[in-house]
Amino acid sequence: MGIELLTTTRAFRRRLDLTRTVARQDLLDCVRIAVHAPSGSNRQPWRFVVVQDYQTKQRIAEYYRKAFAANLSGRTPRPDELGDLSSARHLADHLHEVPALVLVCTIGRPPEPASPLRLASFYGSIYPAVWNFMLALHERGLGSCLTTAHLYYEREIAELLDIPFDEVAQVALIPVAHLRPGPSVAARRAPATEVTMWDRWGTA
Numbered sequence: 591m592g593i594e595l596l597t598t599t600r601a602f603r604r605r606l607d608l609t610r611t612v613a614r615q616d617l618l619d620c621v622r623i624a625v626h627a628p629s630g631s632n633r634q635p636w637r638f639v640v641v642q643d644y645q646t647k648q649r650i651a652e653y654y655r656k657a658f659a660a661n662l663s664g665r666t667p668r669p670d671e672l673g674d675l676s677s678a679r680h681l682a683d684h685l686h687e688v689p690a691l692v693l694v695c696t697i698g699r700p701p702e703p704a705s706p707l708r709l710a711s712f713y714g715s716i717y718p719a720v721w722n723f724m725l726a727l728h729e730r731g732l733g734s735c736l737t738t739a740h741l742y743y744e745r746e747i748a749e750l751l752d753i754p755f756d757e758v759a760q761v762a763l764i765p766v767a768h769l770r771p772g773p774s775v776a777a778r779r780a781p782a783t784e785v786t787m788w789d790r791w792g793t794a
C-alpha cells in the first residue's frame with residue numbers, strides 16, 4: 591500500500607458501478623485486512639453484515655433516504671458542502687442498487703453514561719477497521735463511502751437483519767461497488783501546517 595492509496599481513497603458515490611456484482615471472495619479478502627486494525631485491549635469487536643439481497647437493500651435504502659432527508663431538513667448547507675451534498679443525494683437515491691451494503695457492527699452498545707475515555711475506546715476500536723476495509727477495497731478497484739445516516743433507524747435495521755440490538759451496535763454502512771473508470775484525485779484538505787501546532791495549542 592502506498593501513500594497514493596491513502597490520499598485517493600475518497601467518498602466514492604457517483605463512480606460506483608451499479609451494474610457489476612461484487613464477489614464475496616473480494617469482500618472476505620478485504621475483511622481479512624480490516625481485522626488487522628487496532629482495538630482497545632485487542633478486543634477485536636468487529637462484525638460485518640454483508641447485504642446483497644435486493645429486497646433487503648431496498649428496505650435499508652428506504653430507511654436511509656428518510657434519515658438523509660430528516661438530517662437535511664431545517665439546516666442550510668455550507669456553500670463548500672453543496673457538491674458533496676449533491677453526490678450524497680445521488681448515493682441516497684441509488685443505495686438499493688449498490689451491489690453490496692456492508693453494515694459494520696461492534697459488539698456492545700455505546701457507553702452510558704458517556705465519557706470521553708469510554709467513547710474513544712468504543713468508537714476508536716471500530717473505526718480503524720472501517721477505514722482499513724475501505725482502503726483494502728480501493729486497492730482492488732472497489733469503491734465505497736463511509737455512511738452513518740442509517741443510524742437514525744438503527745433499531746429498525748437491526749430487526750430487519752436479526753442483529754441483536756441490545757448487544758451489538760451498528761457504526762457504519764459501507765456501500766461497495768466496482769469503480770467506474772475515472773481520475774484518481776487526491777482529496778482537497780487543509781495543509782498540514784494549518785492543522786499542526788507545536789508544543790501547545792495555538793502555535794501553528
Ligand SMILES: Cc1cc2nc3c(=O)[nH]c(=O)nc-3n(C[C@H](O)[C@H](O)[C@H](O)COP(=O)(O)O)c2cc1C
Nearest residue numbers: 599600601674678681735736737738739740777778
Ligand atoms: C463519521 C462519518 C459519517 C459519514 N456519513 C455519511 C453519510 O451518511 N452519507 C454520505 O453520503 N457520506 C457520509 N460520510 C462521508 C463524508 O461526507 C466524506 O468522507 C467527506 O465529505 C470527505 O469526502 P472526500 O474524501 O471524498 O473528500 C461520512 C463520513 C464520516 C467520517
